[in-house]
Amino acid sequence: MAARLPLDVRQIYLEPRAAALPRGQEILRRFPDAERIEVASHWNIPGLHGNAGLVKDWLRVKRQVLVLGFRKTLTMRPNGRSADFIAPGLANGCALSCAYCYVPRHKGYANPITTFANIEDVLAALRRHAQRQGRKTEPNTVDASDWVYDLGENSDLSVDALISDNVRDQIELFRTLPNAKASFATKYVNRDLLTYDPQGRTRLRFSLMPPSVARVVDIGTSPMSERLAAINDLVEAGYEVHLNFSPVIIFDGWTNAYTELFQQVDAVLSPRAKAQLAAEVIFLTHNVGLHEVNLGWHRKAETLLWTPQWQETKQSEYGGTNLRYRRGLKGKAVERFTALLRRELPYCTVRYAF
Template sequence: MTGDLLDIRRIYVEPAAAELPRGKEILARFPGAQLVEVESHNRIPELYGDETNVNRWVRIKREALVLGVKKTLTARPNGRSADFIAPSTANGCAMACAYCYVPRHKGYSNPITVFANIDKIAGYLQRHAGRQGTKTTPNECDPYAWVYDIGENSDCSVDARISDNVRDLVELFRWLPTAKASFATKHVNREMLDWAPGGRTRIRFSLMPPRDAKILDIRTSPIAERIAAIDDFVAAGYEVHVNFSPVVVRDGWLDDWAALLEQLDDGIGPAAKRQLAAEVIFLTHNRDLHEVNLGWHPKAEELLWRPELQQPKRSQNGSWNVRYRTGEKGRYVAALTDLITERTPYLRVRYAF
């Protein structure tokens, strides 16, 4: 089922996490794994900050798992994809998308770290949602519900292969009348179809032209498989949106997006179309990640690192990012959103930038 994606052989574990019920469940799922006790889930020298790990980039993602305790519980305001970013139940990923920003924070490797104190996280979210009261002013996140992104630093569909953390949150939000969970995914996990979310969880399937995905979306579910899953997830009680991200500008890019929109239109039924909405996010790339990628996947950088089209921008954490040049980017955004209106007029664009 997940052998190609995950083959956990080493678990780096905080002792406190191993004592919690969820920690014990996770360890029992991988009885043959070597256990390596660590003081902190985010201070593991052989995983993080060692540039020699770039040669083992994918192998580490497949074979290593970190089990820890989430110590800081906060729901950060967001306002675009969601009203709030929920405290993580996991970070890192077994997939290896070349544009992913998580490695920028974790060094040269980012296998999945899963947090065992799910009861604390769920309790915090329930109290936080309760304090918000009823949403009286509609916004682009949702007209009625406070939306919580539960997968900012991981892919929840993959996380659900490892633990029941994601299922616990989906079941929690089923009973929160004023709130809704949300996460973007590039992995089709059909086990989630049995969870009965009751319309209170929004899955955003990330899509891009298959020509780009073949190079950039490493170890993910094929684009056709993601589109084919949309109707089934709608029928199972999920709200399903699409996440056009990242949009990469190259020769022929708009023609390939037209073909993708046609593939999407042909691949979903009336029920999905009635509730479908989209986010459109053009590529932002990072100079440090560019250097990392050159060590394991230089072909991706031919698409991602285009100095003739991009301009530098210093991020809030002080690192240098590149994005498409001001003025030109506005024309790119307009061209794609006009194409969406023409080819899939039912597809509401929640935001585009």
Template sequence: MVRSPAARMLDIRRIYHEPDVPDLPRGRQVLDRFPDAERVEVAAHQDIPGLYGNPGTVTDWVRNKREVLVLGSKKSLAARPNGRSADFIAPSTANGCAMACNYCYVPRRKGYANPITVFVNTDRIIGYLQRHVARQGPKPAPNQCDPVDWVYDIGENGDCSVDALISDNVADLVSAFAELDGAKASFATKFVNPDLLTYDPRGGTRVRFSLMPHDVSRQLDLRTTPVSQRIAAVNDFVAAGYEVHLNLSPVVVFEGWLDGWRALLREVDDVLDSAAKAQLACEIIMLTHNEALHEVNLQWHPRGEDLLWRPDLQEHKQSHSGQRNLRYRASWKRTWLDRLIAVIDEEAPYLMVRYAF
């Protein structure tokens, strides 16, 4: 018997929820989807004793992602200027993730336990975005985010393809941006959810499939869709009306690292059809790591740290959010980026590098 994507990814057994969640339509939808789950009422979705900020939860790292769900309302709505991958970071309709990538930065923000939190006041969030887009007016000039549209990242702290297994939040966002002139939604994903092919995006949503060489992905991208399946999905998503880009992310440096990227780009070239290639662009994001996350990873998946924890190649740098992270040394990072871009030019010259960091 072949299990559905939702069954393979989620086995929700406990739902923490704010008091008003059962009274809201989206809250009822999610609760009805998991009728056998234990319900635990909490005062606030971001303050759950025993879950967040508890070092002992590392022993249940993957179990919490698979079995725990948090429901609440998004209280503060703001579209933050970005200017890198997107013009704005939209107020999220969810955060956290059921997948378990070793390098993910979201657990550091959530107190390390990182199950999915779904916000059930979706109408309020979408209404805010519609008003925000209207205030922008036409985009005055092309930039690295997009030549025409204002781009809103709707999945900064999670994976929308997985979120769509839980509620209609993502479907509602795709539908809303299909109607918004001069703006498009954007999200990165490592999970192929065929349900998204039934939506009607009409070019209003950009899906960015994250890729890395297969052997690296098997070591670091836990619980994700295999890379070859992500590549194969690009043609289908373009045909369904999405704009589809690639995230070459994160780029991890080790001896022989470029060979894996060359092989991956050849696979992309072999699999993608002409329509997909004609609209293709990519982002390149070099690895960022964190000492505290390194310590957590050592307790549940230490093998991945062989690639991620390289003090001989890394230096400390303060992030824009105030965290002290580890990034590749600036003196080498530019050289490595240039080498990867040269490989792209050789193997997939139609693949425009829209953003590299």
């Protein structure tokens, strides 16, 4: 486990139904001194969600507040990029404070972790869905032989594992599914994961970016040097470890910075880690609402994320206004990035880039 913990839980908002479950009781025992506040719904907490006055307490709320809820929706959504399916997450929100994170767009001015206690419902839904799929008969860019389920679309499972055994239980489930593999992206080094014995059935995607940029936008995460240093150990512990270059942020000197990062990766990885390496590449999409939130707690980040001279607006499918790099610029940038990656890390398969 990393020496510096991102959590200091002092207040727990809880749904009584969740608190009564065995996993809910386990979580409450883990934080015995935290104040407990009953709420009707984990999605609508007066004074927390939508409270503009909390934006200046962004970091404190993330570290000190936990929401304990009951997961109702158990749908598996088709994906096709990071995974074949997006699984129903056992958490929503994060104690880390990446300035580009899209999850706060849906929660308003506070984005602490909501963790779900009905673990058995989620495990059963995963098992049933995988069994219905049968064997994967045609390889795709996600995986050559297994159906891959993303477990952490809206959270960081390495941090979630500090709260309960939900992550361990999911990894143990996938050891028993002969046709399916778990996957999640992370920016936090939790060395307890080395004891989970995934047996090659869990893919961990380490998010990487140049350290100078990460120090500005990846608040509360593990330093890039720690993430790189953990890759070989995780491979030896039985994980498949890929790289997640997301988001790629364009700034003056960005190609030189990424060239240096690729060279650091090459210098650190063991032959075994290199042999199984693959990467996904996603260029930054920013959001007008998130920009306004960030101005309230971390204006410096917006000098990197909000660059209208290189960006154009586009309405999202949820009705918000997003900023993406201009079409011609982005196409050339993606080509430049992937060319650099193939030159410096020729053994690293690029699963997709956009």
